[in-house]
Amino acid sequence: MWKRKKRARPARPLPLELCDLCGTTFPADGAVRGYVPDSSAVHPANDWFDGLRRVTACCEEHLAAVREEYEGRAFVPEELWAAKIDRALSGGIRFLTMERLGCRTGLQEPQIRRAIAWHNAHLGQRHGP
Numbered sequence: 001m002w003k004r005k006k007r008a009r010p011a012r013p014l015p016l017e018l019c020d021l022c023g024t025t026f027p028a029d030g031a032v033r034g035y036v037p038d039s040s041a042v043h044p045a046n047d048w049f050d051g052l053r054r055v056t057a058c059c060e061e062h063l064a065a066v067r068e069e070y071e072g073r074a075f076v077p078e079e080l081w082a083a084k085i086d087r088a089l090s091g092g093i094r095f096l097t098m099e100r101l102g103c104r105t106g107l108q109e110p111q112i113r114r115a116i117a118w119h120n121a122h123l124g125q126r127h128g129p
């Protein structure tokens with residue numbers, strides 16, 4: 001078997017994670033992770049994860065507290081549909097017909113209309129944490 005010479009790697013600082021509850025930073029390998037329902041979250045590539053937000057905490061107790069916080073929030077389908085439309089229109093695409101938008105988002109036309117209405121009503125209120 002061909003054996004490679006072990007090369008000394010330059011010492012790199014470990015990537016740090018941030019606890020979503022207390023804001024403590026800690027090495028990524030010590031993170032406790034989970035998913036919480038969040039209608040404002042869509043996955044950039046995999047729509048299987050739409051409506052779920054990945055959360056990171058420093059310990060199980062803090063992950064449980066973050067989960068509890070999200071469980072108290074309203075899950076608004078229109079918000080999720082709007083986020084899906086937003087993703088479909090990203091990457092330089094400015095306009096899609098209702099049919100094409102339906103294909104790209106998997107939404108029905110009435111859902112798209114409700115999402116647009118929701119989006120317009122909440123314009124400027126989003127982009128918070």
Ligand SMILES: [Zn+2]
Binds near residue numbers: 021022062
């Ligand atoms: Zn914490």
